[in-house]
Amino acid sequence: MDTLLRAESIxxxxxxxxxxxxxxxxxxxxxxxxxxxxxGPSGSGKSSLLYLLGLLDQPSTxxxxxxxxxxxxCAEDRLxxxxxxxxGFVFQSHFLxxxxxxxxxxxxxxxxxxxxxxxxIEARARDLLxxxxxxxxxxxxxxxxxxxxxxxxxxxxxxxxxxHIILADEPTGNLDTKSSGVVQDILRGLxxxxxxxxxxxxxxHAFAEKADRIxxxxxxxxx
Amino acid sequence: MNPLLISIAVKHLLAxxxxxxxxxxxxxxxxxxxxxxxxxMLGSENDFIHRLVDNTPHINxxxxxxxxRQQPAETMFPTAALDVRSVKPETETRGIRGYIQILDYxxxxxxxxxxxxxxxxxxxSFAGKDVGISLNGVVPEELNTVSTLHSYMTIGSIxxxxxxxxxxxxxxxxxxxxxxxxGENLNVAATTGQIHTFKILGVFHTGRASYDETQAFxxxxxxxxxxxxxxxxxxxxxxxxxxxxARAVASEIESHIGYKAVSWQxxxxxxxxTLMIRNIxxxxxxxxxxxxxxxxxxxxISTVVMEKQRDIAILKSMGFHASDIEWIFVTQGCVLGxxxxxxxxxLGMAMMTAFMGLSFRVPGNxxxxxxPMDWSWYQFAIxxxxxxxxxxxxxxxxxxxxxxxxxVDILRGGS
Numbered sequence: 001m002d003t004l005l006r007a008e009s010i011x012x013x014x015x016x017x018x019x020x021x022x023x024x025x026x027x028x029x030x031x032x033x034x035x036x037x038x039x040g041p042s043g044s045g046k047s048s049l050l051y052l053l054g055l056l057d058q059p060s061t062x063x064x065x066x067x068x069x070x071x072x073x074c075a076e077d078r079l080x081x082x083x084x085x086x087x088g089f090v091f092q093s094h095f096l097x098x099x100x101x102x103x104x105x106x107x108x109x110x111x112x113x114x115x116x117x118x119x120x121i122e123a124r125a126r127d128l129l130x131x132x133x134x135x136x137x138x139x140x141x142x143x144x145x146x147x148x149x150x151x152x153x154x155x156x157x158x159x160x161x162x163x164h165i166i167l168a169d170e171p172t173g174n175l176d177t178k179s180s181g182v183v184q185d186i187l188r189g190l191x192x193x194x195x196x197x198x199x200x201x202x203x204x205h206a207f208a209e210k211a212d213r214i215x216x217x218x219x220x221x222x223x
Numbered sequence: 224m225n226p227l228l229i230s231i232a233v234k235h236l237l238a239x240x241x242x243x244x245x246x247x248x249x250x251x252x253x254x255x256x257x258x259x260x261x262x263x264m265l266g267s268e269n270d271f272i273h274r275l276v277d278n279t280p281h282i283n284x285x286x287x288x289x290x291x292r293q294q295p296a297e298t299m300f301p302t303a304a305l306d307v308r309s310v311k312p313e314t315e316t317r318g319i320r321g322y323i324q325i326l327d328y329x330x331x332x333x334x335x336x337x338x339x340x341x342x343x344x345x346x347x348s349f350a351g352k353d354v355g356i357s358l359n360g361v362v363p364e365e366l367n368t369v370s371t372l373h374s375y376m377t378i379g380s381i382x383x384x385x386x387x388x389x390x391x392x393x394x395x396x397x398x399x400x401x402x403x404x405x406g407e408n409l410n411v412a413a414t415t416g417q418i419h420t421f422k423i424l425g426v427f428h429t430g431r432a433s434y435d436e437t438q439a440f441x442x443x444x445x446x447x448x449x450x451x452x453x454x455x456x457x458x459x460x461x462x463x464x465x466x467x468x469a470r471a472v473a474s475e476i477e478s479h480i481g482y483k484a485v486s487w488q489x490x491x492x493x494x495x496x497t498l499m500i501r502n503i504x505x506x507x508x509x510x511x512x513x514x515x516x517x518x519x520x521x522x523x524i525s526t527v528v529m530e531k532q533r534d535i536a537i538l539k540s541m542g543f544h545a546s547d548i549e550w551i552f553v554t555q556g557c558v559l560g561x562x563x564x565x566x567x568x569x570l571g572m573a574m575m576t577a578f579m580g581l582s583f584r585v586p587g588n589x590x591x592x593x594x595p596m597d598w599s600w601y602q603f604a605i606x607x608x609x610x611x612x613x614x615x616x617x618x619x620x621x622x623x624x625x626x627x628x629x630x631v632d633i634l635r636g637g638s
Contacts, residue, residue, distance in 0.1 A: 076545060081542060081546075082542075083541065084541065085542070095534075095536075096237070097538075100234065108227070108541060109541050112227060112542060169634070
């Protein structure tokens with residue numbers, strides 16, 4: 001299996017009078033088509049590890065390779081470009097831009113990338129939303145949609161630039177059981193059917209059970 | 224600029240309509256007041272200069288010397304160390320010597336008109352009242368070409384002095400104070416003790432009360448006789464086709480004839496510098512309005528940046544660069560600046576038009592005056608550029624702050 005993401009002995013420490021270690025000496029590989037669940041108690045460093053793997057934060061020590069690119073020496077703009085083209089994020093809260101419709105939110109990453117024309121971007125956004133069962137929500141604002149629908153729009157937005165890796169931070173944390181099940185199925189499908197790597201941080205054991213692999217973090221370390 | 228960033232910026236502003244309108248209102252008022260006040264300043268300055276240029280000689284040649292006359296010994300021995308003491312000036316009749324030749328020289332200069340004047344103090348007596356006046360002996364045929372007095376005549380004409388050399392033209396205030404009427408006789412006593420009776424031929428009214436009360440015009444020959452200064456004048460009034468050449472022409476004339484030639488610019492230097500200081504003060508005050516408006520924009524965009532931390536974080540996590548985020552907020556300042564100009568400039572134009580229609584009386588002026596307004600394209604350009612720059616700079620600081628938002632710091636904060 002292709003290794004899409006590799007972390008080697010990464011640690012993240014917050015400097016200060018009393019330094020705080022968020023992640024310590026974690027090594028991890030994520031492969032194409034793999035659904036990886038990261039679990040652990042609250043404050044154990046799950047989300048911090050996800051942010052490091054998602055290039056939103058830089059490790060204090062260690063190395064992260066995205067495909068064959070060593071990312072720890074990349075400048076901020078280069079990391080932004082890597083996120084734009086290779087990574088998609090889904091957060092606990094949908095984090096949709098409130099002034100934009102569902103369709104416009106999905107279009108944002110594509111417009112920023114600028115590879116497609118406006119008509120193609122609109123068509124792809126519509127297709128992504130339709131695939132996630134939101135064909136009738138295209139023109140709605142986030143405040144006009146339910147939590148489950150908004151989270152599916154967030155997933156569509158994460159998929160907009162066809163990334164190889166989807167990183168999800170407690171994607172079902174704010175959802176009811178039914179919506180949570182739908183989102184879990186979608187994420188699992190992204191790995192199994194579409195061959196993407198999905199890394200999901202979750203407290204939900206049932207959700208974690210659906211993953212191909214579970215990594216448990218305690219006190220910043222893999223147990 | 225990237226249309227995506229513009230669309231995000233505009234949506235942010237539209238999402239906060241009330242705050243956006245308030246800060247926009249500041250810029251609109253700033254632009255409109257800047258335009259109106261600067262037009263008022265320019266109008267009053269131009270009006271003042273226009274009056275100065277029209278109503279005063281462009282060059283006034285008087286019977287004085289700018290520098291003391293050189294002693295013959297100094298002329299003879301230019302390199303010697305001379306000490307000439309106890310020089311006693313020759314007692315002579317004051318006035319410009321050889322003025323006929325000087326006038327011939329002046330009239331040979333292109334675009335220049337000149338006329339001689341002999342002015343002196345006199346006392347007019349009528350019905351038991353005595354008033355001191357300045358008696359101006361003029362050549363009536365020439366006065367119209369170098370003075371605007373004819374345009375202020377309310378009764379009679381300057382040309383009447385040609386037909387009646389014993390006539391006098393007085394100001395409306397003098398006529399009012401002394402209850403004089405056209406056709407009546409007026410006794411004028413000169414400082415020499417001579418008294419001459421003049422017939423009032425005309426009355427002028429310039430609107431400047433002191434001028435209208437103290438100036439009177441008669442034929443030059445009569446004044447020369449009255450003041451006992453035959454063939455003398457003490458002033459030559461010069462008008463130029465191009466008034467702004469006055470300084471250079473005056474310098475050339477002075478170097479040629481020796482007598483002091485004062486251009487209107489030199490005579491009004493203190494006033495011109497006062498005008499400049501007034502302009503600096505007024506522009507500073509009006510600019511302050513725009514600076515205050517810019518603070519309003521700074522405030523709204525800072526608020527938006529604070530409120531949009533989560534959106535900034537999510538945009539950055541998507542792959543937007545820090546510079547994209549900065550542009551989004553700078554664009555908001557630009558949009559407010561452009562919109563402020565788009566509304567403020569026409570509003571300023573409307574205010575200028577309204578001001579032009581106003582007229583009122585001021586103390587010391589007997590006629591109602593209207594507000595002089597003047598404008599040109601560069602005032603609009605300055606107002607627009609200043610507003611746009613102020614709005615953009617006001618947005619720059621919060622925009623830079625937004626660009627430095629670390630997504631992890633916000634995302635760690637949770638939902």
